[in-house]
Amino acid sequence: MKMLHFAHALLPDGWADDVRIAVDERGWIGGVERGAAKAGCEAHDGIAVPGLPNLHSHAFQRGMAGLAERRGSGEDNFWGWRQVMYRFLARLDPDDVAAIAAQAYVEMVESGFTAVTEFHYLHHAPDGGRYADLAEMAVAIARAAAESGIGLTHLPVFYRFCGFGGGAPEPGQRRFVSEPDEFARIVAASRHALRDVADAVVGIAPHSIRAVTRDTLADVVADAGAAPIHIHIAEQRREVEECLAWSGRRSVDWLLDEVPVDGRWCLVHATHVSPGEVARIAASGAVAGLCPITEANLGDGIYPLPPFLAQGGRFGIGSDSNVRIDAAEELRLLEYGQRLRDETRNVTEAAQGRSTGRSLYDRALAGGTPATGRAVGALAPGRRCDIVLLDPDHPALVGRGGDHWLDGWIFAGDGRLVRSVWIGGRAVVTEGRHVARERVGRRFAATMRRLLAA
Ligand SMILES: [Zn+2]
Known part of the structure; x- marks a missing residue:
């Protein structure tokens, strides 16, 4: 099992600090623990919300x-x-x-x-x-x-x-x-x-x-x-x-x-x-x-x-x-x-x-x-491990907490506020960039140049 640790997370019953999420080999959440130590975890200093x-x-x-x-x-x-x-x-x-x-x-x-x-x-x-x-x-x-x-x-x-x-x-x-x-x-x-x-x-x-x-x-x-x-x-x-x-x-x-x-x-x-x-x-x-x-x-x-x-x-x-x-x-x-x-x-x-x-x-x-029709939408055992990590130092979030993070993201944020994303437990966005962004973007550009020139 992979262990992820987040400074803050939105769980089904509300916000929690020092949250440890165990991810099984299929990419599902095996367990969620609040007030947990970082030892043995991949630790992230940010705000984790369900994707x-x-x-x-x-x-x-x-x-x-x-x-x-x-x-x-x-x-x-x-x-x-x-x-x-x-x-x-x-x-x-x-x-x-x-x-x-x-x-x-x-x-x-x-x-x-x-x-x-x-x-x-x-x-x-x-x-x-x-x-x-x-x-x-x-x-x-x-x-x-x-x-x-x-x-x-x-x-x-x-x-x-x-x-x-x-x-x-x-x-x-x-x-x-x-x-x-x-x-x-x-x-x-x-x-x-x-x-x-x-x-x-x-x-x-x-x-x-x-x-x-x-x-x-x-x-x-x-x-x-x-x-x-x-x-x-x-x-x-x-x-x-x-x-x-x-x-x-x-x-x-x-x-x-x-x-x-x-x-x-x-x-x-x-x-x-x-x-x-x-x-x-x-x-x-x-x-x-x-x-x-x-x-x-x-x-x-x-x-x-x-x-x-x-x-x-x-x-x-x-x-x-x-x-x-x-x-x-x-x-x-x-x-x-x-x-x-x-x-x-x-x-x-x-x-x-x-x-x-x-x-x-x-x-x-x-x-x-x-x-x-899928088991997503919550950071809870039995759900797929789909997590969005918000940057706590972004100007729209810094110094805030709890629901003000979501208000800041939705009403005052921009596209640079999502720092990392895990889907099925796999990191697909790090430092705000999708791991396949360059390859996918190059192919898209070539496709569009050809289609729009026709
Ligand atoms: Zn439609």
Whole structure:
């Protein structure tokens, strides 16, 4: 067993000093002791917190970050951005995806994310032809995860239709589209592809209500077992309006009426929800998958967090389009969106005198963890040893303690505040740099020069 010792650590029951964490040979936490001596340990003078799970990523979109920031003709919105995204992904081969995903994952890890949930819909060749291995693109994601060390929950996406009620897919969607029986083979092949990625989980993701019908949705959900099920929902007002016109019901109401949604589910975005839908999501046990940076970038809207939390709702955060990758910034922007809308401060934490940073972090761990289907999210025996070490001498943290460390990181910090990261007990970031950053960065640069010159 490896022994790590930290001057300070956030444990499930609060902050503790002189914490010794035993890591077993599989990279899981075997034991946690507070007030422990450093003897026989690898000792670190810093602030150890559980690594944050990222519950929603499309890794390849890191390669188009910043390329859709020019005013389009007429109304410029999510649907115009989607056309830019379709043009970009039409060029990517499996090696390109592996190179871009590795860069995205290295950046995630350096910012404090130790697990990622990859919502993976790029299954087929550019012309829609099938790769010999249906999981060819999942292999690319697995390679990137292994190289970065990030914990992986892989969600093959079921995408069959375009528009509510089963419209024919557009040419730009041909890399995503499968019938349910082929989708089952993609899931099986993905499990095989990920067999060597430590503790990886394979779930499923019906893309959105727009991309399925009631029958095909029921079909793929029936085979999910205990694994996570994620779906994009109610991200855009237009989507909710179209769902209403088609079915007479709002998107979340339709989903909750038609399939048994429970704690396995993550409703990604769920931005445009009625008070009744907020209550129904909270009661279902599903996690709301909030992606504040991407939702801001795409002009989606702001999630109604206060009533959701008041009814016991769970949320986690995702980096989605990866236009920027920063764990603390996602939490900051989540809170700031609420403040801007409500013209008030400290919205996430309702109890007087309690820390907003701590509340954001605790909630993102508690919601993000079930959404990954993995034993992460706490420094406790039986969990994976995923640790982020904050620099106690950083200007945003120096002289502070306890929850003020999290408030300092989230509201006043920058990207240099994460000093070290362990994932599955292995040190993947030291002195603020990922151990594979140079190699991954060189390959990403070569890939992007070629793609953008074409
Ligand atoms: Zn998404």
